[in-house]
Amino acid sequence: MALDLQIVKRTVGFLLKAVLLAIFVFPFLWMISTSLQTFEETMAFPPTWIPSWPQWINFVEAMNAGPFLVYARNSVIITFTIIVLQLLVMIPAAYAFAKYRFVGSKLMFGAVLLAFMIPGQVTFIPVYLMLAEWGWIKTLLPQIVPFMSNAFGIFLLRQYFMQIPQELIESARLDNASEFKIIRKLMIPMSMPALATIALFSFVSHWNDYFWPLVMTDSVSVRPLTMGIAMLRETEGISNWHIIMAGNVVLVVPILIVYLFASKQIVKAFVYSGIK
Amino acid sequence: MFKTKFAGIALAATLVTGMLAGCSGGPSNESAGETSPNATTPSNTAPAGKTTIQFWHSLGGKNGEYINAMIERFNKSQDKIEVVGTFQGSYDETVTKLQQAIAAKTGPDVTMLERAYVQMFADSDVLEDLTPYLKTSGMSENDFTAGLMGHSKFDNKLVSLPFNRSTPILHVNKTMLDEKGLSIPKTWDELKQVANALVIKENGEYKRYGYAMPYDTWYPIAMISQAKGKFFNDAGTSLGFDEAIGTKVFGFLKDLQSTGALYYPPQQDSGNIVNQMFLSGKIGMMFQSTGVIGSLKSNAKFEYVTAFLPMDQVYATPTGGANVSILADSKNKQAAWEFVHWAMTDPNGAQQFILDSGYLPFTKKMVESQPMKDLWAKEPNRKTAYDQLEYAIDTNKHVAWPQVMQEFFSAIQAIMYDNKPIEPTLATFKKETERLLSGK
Numbered sequence: 172m173a174l175d176l177q178i179v180k181r182t183v184g185f186l187l188k189a190v191l192l193a194i195f196v197f198p199f200l201w202m203i204s205t206s207l208q209t210f211e212e213t214m215a216f217p218p219t220w221i222p223s224w225p226q227w228i229n230f231v232e233a234m235n236a237g238p239f240l241v242y243a244r245n246s247v248i249i250t251f252t253i254i255v256l257q258l259l260v261m262i263p264a265a266y267a268f269a270k271y272r273f274v275g276s277k278l279m280f281g282a283v284l285l286a287f288m289i290p291g292q293v294t295f296i297p298v299y300l301m302l303a304e305w306g307w308i309k310t311l312l313p314q315i316v317p318f319m320s321n322a323f324g325i326f327l328l329r330q331y332f333m334q335i336p337q338e339l340i341e342s343a344r345l346d347n348a349s350e351f352k353i354i355r356k357l358m359i360p361m362s363m364p365a366l367a368t369i370a371l372f373s374f375v376s377h378w379n380d381y382f383w384p385l386v387m388t389d390s391v392s393v394r395p396l397t398m399g400i401a402m403l404r405e406t407e408g409i410s411n412w413h414i415i416m417a418g419n420v421v422l423v424v425p426i427l428i429v430y431l432f433a434s435k436q437i438v439k440a441f442v443y444s445g446i447k
Numbered sequence: 448m449f450k451t452k453f454a455g456i457a458l459a460a461t462l463v464t465g466m467l468a469g470c471s472g473g474p475s476n477e478s479a480g481e482t483s484p485n486a487t488t489p490s491n492t493a494p495a496g497k498t499t500i501q502f503w504h505s506l507g508g509k510n511g512e513y514i515n516a517m518i519e520r521f522n523k524s525q526d527k528i529e530v531v532g533t534f535q536g537s538y539d540e541t542v543t544k545l546q547q548a549i550a551a552k553t554g555p556d557v558t559m560l561e562r563a564y565v566q567m568f569a570d571s572d573v574l575e576d577l578t579p580y581l582k583t584s585g586m587s588e589n590d591f592t593a594g595l596m597g598h599s600k601f602d603n604k605l606v607s608l609p610f611n612r613s614t615p616i617l618h619v620n621k622t623m624l625d626e627k628g629l630s631i632p633k634t635w636d637e638l639k640q641v642a643n644a645l646v647i648k649e650n651g652e653y654k655r656y657g658y659a660m661p662y663d664t665w666y667p668i669a670m671i672s673q674a675k676g677k678f679f680n681d682a683g684t685s686l687g688f689d690e691a692i693g694t695k696v697f698g699f700l701k702d703l704q705s706t707g708a709l710y711y712p713p714q715q716d717s718g719n720i721v722n723q724m725f726l727s728g729k730i731g732m733m734f735q736s737t738g739v740i741g742s743l744k745s746n747a748k749f750e751y752v753t754a755f756l757p758m759d760q761v762y763a764t765p766t767g768g769a770n771v772s773i774l775a776d777s778k779n780k781q782a783a784w785e786f787v788h789w790a791m792t793d794p795n796g797a798q799q800f801i802l803d804s805g806y807l808p809f810t811k812k813m814v815e816s817q818p819m820k821d822l823w824a825k826e827p828n829r830k831t832a833y834d835q836l837e838y839a840i841d842t843n844k845h846v847a848w849p850q851v852m853q854e855f856f857s858a859i860q861a862i863m864y865d866n867k868p869i870e871p872t873l874a875t876f877k878k879e880t881e882r883l884l885s886g887k
Contacts, residue, residue, distance in 0.1 A: 214723050214746065236512075296547070303551035389503070389544060389553065390533055402534050405508035410719060 242399035269332035287322035367436035501555035594839030607770035622749035642708035656710035
């Protein structure tokens with residue numbers, strides 16, 4: 172009887188997961204399918220699920236529809252600069268918040284949390300006006316500088332650092348290790364899963380960001396891939412969905428690759444923090 | 448204890464200096480390296496000695512390619528001005544971008560502006576009056592197609608000129624009508640008969656509908672003016688159509704919707720949905736922009752023709768699409784005008800763009816030009832759209848139109864989707880409109 176219950180539980184769990192997976196995977200598969208269809212197939216009603224002959228040419232057409240090398244380069248520069256800067260700011264900050272008590276530490280951490288809670292939609296107009304006044308709109312800076320510090324990352328990393336036993340740090344100090352050496356040799360290696368998670372989240376959100384560049388850019392030379400793909404839409408007339416979807420596939424491939432490498436670390440990060 | 452405290456402050460300080468260093472160092476180096484490769488992207492930086500004109504537009508996809516080609520032709524035609532065209536998204540997105548850019552003084556010199564938004568910008572005095580430019584270039588308002596000048600003059604200032612203009616039109620699957628021995632409807636009554644005759648219903652499910660239209664304010668407005676109503680009254684204080692006309696228009700739509708003669712599509716992506724249904728024979732006719740004639744023609748597997756929107760009391764159609772304006776804040780207005788003037792008059796300018804894209808010719812010269820005549824001889828579908836301009840009338844002109852439009856959308860939703868009774872819904876809409884028009 173107990174065994175039966177076990178089986179029922181597993182089956183239900185499996186079914187729920189399968190349904191959930193289907194919900195998440197369906198649009199993704201449809202995107203891939205559409206990216207390989209002909210225009211006639213995208214127009215067909217009821218919809219075509221599997222293209223009769225994969226149209227790889229769609230990818231060539233999508234990439235030739237605009238300066239996609241420029242868009243791709245911008246996306247890479249923006250995303251990686253942001254991640255590097257965020258790590259530079261985040262690690263010492265999280266260490267300080269986790270392991271020191273200093274005047275105003277609580278207040279400062281409160282400020283970090285506050286920054287975490289204010290959505291960008293509230294501040295984007297004043298930020299835009301300020302950056303426009305500084306003459307930054309024709310550069311990549313407006314897409315990088317506002318994201319240099321990652322409040323969510325500082326918060327997450329602080330929690331992670333707090334789990335690292337104080338004794339380890341004390342013994343390192345006894346061995347005359349400088350604070351920066353402690354960070355480098357102790358804190359960073361011990362929190363790789365958390366760092367990988369934060370970096371990946373940051374990567375995905377900035378790589379996919381559409382709203383911020385939509386507001387902050389008004390010329391081709393500073394626009395990222397997301398904007399380039401949105402520009403494949405027809406404003407009047409019939410949109411070439413097969414071309415747009417080919418562009419979208421190109422957009423998500425780097426995310427899949429990065430996730431493939433980082434997924435183990437992410438699972439670790441959540442498993443570890445779950446145990447403690 | 449002191450040591451840890453100190454180290455803490457030191458770390459917090461590195462945090463701050465790190466931010467500052469990042470500010471001046473890293474990313475700005477990136478962006479310094481940024482400027483040189485820009486030259487490789489099409490038309491981005493002007494060679495020395497040239498005046499650069501920023502031109503914002505809302506044309507993506509194929510039409511975007513056509514406008515880029517036009518800009519390229521201008522840049523090659525002379526060596527003093529370099530026009531940089533930038534696609535800023537849909538008409539609405541372009542308007543939003545303009546609003547923020549004008550406020551931040553980073554706006555373009557020339558912009559495309561969806562015609563219904565012109566008045567809002569004109570009212571804020573941010574558009575240049577083109578009257579003197581027109582005069583010095585030996586042009587006059589009479590050079591333009593009269594039906595397309597409805598959104599150009601406000602407070603006696605000529606603030607925009609037509610560019611990529613379109614109208615709604617009736618698109619017909621003639622093969623389908625012929626099968627049933629039906630002729631193309633010219634009046635609402637005929638539309639009702641033909642649309643009902645096309646319906647195929649099997650087991651309580653519609654296999655084919657009569658006709659469709661995208662979810663838009665454009666088509667109800669067209670019908671209101673066909674019933675001899677105006678959207679706003681002349682004083683601009685209230686709606687210009689009475690209860691009888693409102694009930695007639697929406698009553699007609701609901702009546703046809705109830706028998707499957709009208710398929711009213713869901714909001715999201717409604718234009719693409721009706722196009723798809725039309726191409727795959729799920730509907731026999733549709734009200735839709737002239738902007739899709741080109742794509743329909745190349746994809747229809749049946750005899751595809753266009754016709755005037757059917758009349759009630761009169762033939763009537765609103766216009767759509769966008770105009771171009773020069774911004775009052777521009778530092779290079781003369782150069783900007785040279786570009787606009789070239790586009791308006793040179794056969795390689797907007798004329799070629801219109802031949803390519805299928806938008807309506809907007810100057811009398813374009814209409815009379817040989818290439819346009821040749822095109823019309825080959826594709827009479829496009830001529831129908833131009834001929835219909837004789838009945839063009841835009842009655843939804845008001846500074847507050849963008850807000851009223853939102854309310855009208857709500858009323859359309861309530862009636863078409865939620866089956867709310869027509870009269871009270873329109874009465875509420877009227878009240879809301881009067882409030883918005885009074886500026887309260």
